Amino acid sequence: MNVPEDLLYAPSHEWLRREGDTATVGISDHAQNELTDVVYVELPAIGTSVSAGQGVCVVESVKAASDIYSPAQGTISEVNEALSADPSLINSDPYGAGWIFKLKLAAGTDLSALKTPGQYTLQIGGA
Amino acid sequence: MNSALKHTPLVSEHEALGARMMEFGGWWMPVQYGGILQEHQAVRTQAGLFDISHMGEIWVSGEAAETFLNRMLTNDVRLLGEGSGQYSLLLNERGGVIDDLLCYRTAAQEYLLVVNASMIEADERWLRAHAEQGVRIENASELWAGFAIQGPQSATIVSATLGLPPEELPSRNGITQIQSENGTLWVARTGYTGEDGFEFFCSSESGVWWWRRFMEMGASRGLIPCGLGARDTLRLEMGYPLNGSDLSPEKTPLEAGLGAFVKMEKGDFVGLGALKSQKAAGLGFRLYGLVMEGKTPPLRAHYPVLARGENVGETTSGAPSPSLGVGIGMAYLPAEGCPPGTRVEVDIRGRRFPAIVSKRPMYQPHRP
Numbered sequence: 337m338n339v340p341e342d343l344l345y346a347p348s349h350e351w352l353r354r355e356g357d358t359a360t361v362g363i364s365d366h367a368q369n370e371l372t373d374v375v376y377v378e379l380p381a382i383g384t385s386v387s388a389g390q391g392v393c394v395v396e397s398v399k400a401a402s403d404i405y406s407p408a409q410g411t412i413s414e415v416n417e418a419l420s421a422d423p424s425l426i427n428s429d430p431y432g433a434g435w436i437f438k439l440k441l442a443a444g445t446d447l448s449a450l451k452t453p454g455q456y457t458l459q460i461g462g463a
Numbered sequence: 464m465n466s467a468l469k470h471t472p473l474v475s476e477h478e479a480l481g482a483r484m485m486e487f488g489g490w491w492m493p494v495q496y497g498g499i500l501q502e503h504q505a506v507r508t509q510a511g512l513f514d515i516s517h518m519g520e521i522w523v524s525g526e527a528a529e530t531f532l533n534r535m536l537t538n539d540v541r542l543l544g545e546g547s548g549q550y551s552l553l554l555n556e557r558g559g560v561i562d563d564l565l566c567y568r569t570a571a572q573e574y575l576l577v578v579n580a581s582m583i584e585a586d587e588r589w590l591r592a593h594a595e596q597g598v599r600i601e602n603a604s605e606l607w608a609g610f611a612i613q614g615p616q617s618a619t620i621v622s623a624t625l626g627l628p629p630e631e632l633p634s635r636n637g638i639t640q641i642q643s644e645n646g647t648l649w650v651a652r653t654g655y656t657g658e659d660g661f662e663f664f665c666s667s668e669s670g671v672w673w674w675r676r677f678m679e680m681g682a683s684r685g686l687i688p689c690g691l692g693a694r695d696t697l698r699l700e701m702g703y704p705l706n707g708s709d710l711s712p713e714k715t716p717l718e719a720g721l722g723a724f725v726k727m728e729k730g731d732f733v734g735l736g737a738l739k740s741q742k743a744a745g746l747g748f749r750l751y752g753l754v755m756e757g758k759t760p761p762l763r764a765h766y767p768v769l770a771r772g773e774n775v776g777e778t779t780s781g782a783p784s785p786s787l788g789v790g791i792g793m794a795y796l797p798a799e800g801c802p803p804g805t806r807v808e809v810d811i812r813g814r815r816f817p818a819i820v821s822k823r824p825m826y827q828p829h830r831p
Contacts, residue, residue: 378812
């Protein structure tokens with residue numbers, strides 16, 4: 337499974353890419369593979385305040401609906417509308433075109449609770 | 464892997480093929496190999512191979528087998544010639560569904576019942592509790608492997624693999640026995656997908672051999688292995704009920720829309736009294752199809768259904784329909800108040816989405 341080196345990971349399988357005070361969030365390659373064919377994404381509402389670990393949206397595969405949790409505290413600033421038309425982007429490009437939402441990080445947000453690529457790789461049973 | 468779960472004789476094949484496995488009815492079963500959508504599509508356009516070894520095989524034989532089964536099952540067993548089969552239901556005294564099954568007449572005084580995995584013991588107990596002189600009941604489920612080939616290419620693949628001309632294959636709902644170097648293979652023309660197809664039963668020991676043989680012979684005709692995920696979306700498009708979800712001991716086959724398989728005039732059978740009363744009183748609820756309108760989250764079981772703003776029932780099954788491109792499902796709804804064509808709403812996580820009550824099947828396969 338692909339675990340890019342430049343991202344942080346939540347134990348619930350979301351990835352986070354920090355750029356200054358905003359962060360882009362999606363789900364890991366491992367998670368999309370576990371979910372199987374994604375057929376529907378219920379995007380969060382822009383402007384929603386979320387805390388770390390809070391369920392913010394739902395990704396549905398043929399078999400099941402799965403909650404997506406915010407890996408950090410902040411405010412939803414942007415959502416990936418392309419997923420409404422093509423939810424399978426989460427399967428085909430989980431770290432790129434399959435991103436789910438952007439977060440304006442709360443002031444002083446501490447991301448140290450998130451896992452490094454190495455820690456996350458261990459969690460999912462990789463080498 | 465959970466060691467408390469039962470394994471089919473094909474479990475090593477599934478793992479070698481990279482299947483994603485899950486628990487189903489006490490069994491460790493493949494849910495998908497390459498992907499549910501791709502497997503669904505293969506069955507609708509070419510062919511798919513399914514492991515159905517989890518299903519139960521109960522043999523009923525003896526001079527009183529016919530009258531016994533006619534008293535236990537809703538369909539009329541007397542209509543079966545040797546080598547033919549029918550869909551039927553096993554009911555409790557209240558007319559509720561214990562199990563739905565296929566009943567094949569394999570010889571003059573011998574029948575094969577193919578039953579749901581999770582109900583094997585319950586079915587056997589219920590049959591034995593009612594058994595009479597001149598009836599032998601043998602639960603052979605542990606001894607048999609089962610697999611199915613479904614899809615428009617099925618007959619071509621089966622014909623080539625077994626070396627039988629197509630006209631010698633059984634016709635719809637028929638069953639025949641093939642002797643091979645690997646023992647007996649039962650071949651029945653039936654399935655749970657709406658496509659042309661076959662179900663096979665053989666000894667557990669020969670399961671892997673047959674599975675590989677069909678895979679080899681079918682590969683060039685588009686045959687791919689398919690899991691329970693595709694089995695579920697395929698059966699749901701056809702509006703075929705799944706016992707435990709759409710059928711239950713609290714629901715009768717009349718409510719489930721399976722009246723065609725209940726022969727009320729054939730003579731007494733377990734549950735008949737309750738069905739007669741229900742028919743006389745009129746059906747309160749009926750199992751209908753639901754087709755979502757436009758882009759909505761997929762339907763799942765246990766979502767509330769609303770008509771004119773009022774809660775009228777809940778879904779019993781649901782999935783995205785790969786063939787129709789919308790969510791589909793089934794629900795017990797007021798028989799009079801929500802006929803097919805009624806516009807309803809489904810509550811999905813607190814939001815309401817429009818749907819139309821539909822006749823079953825929701826999808827019409829292209830059959831020759």
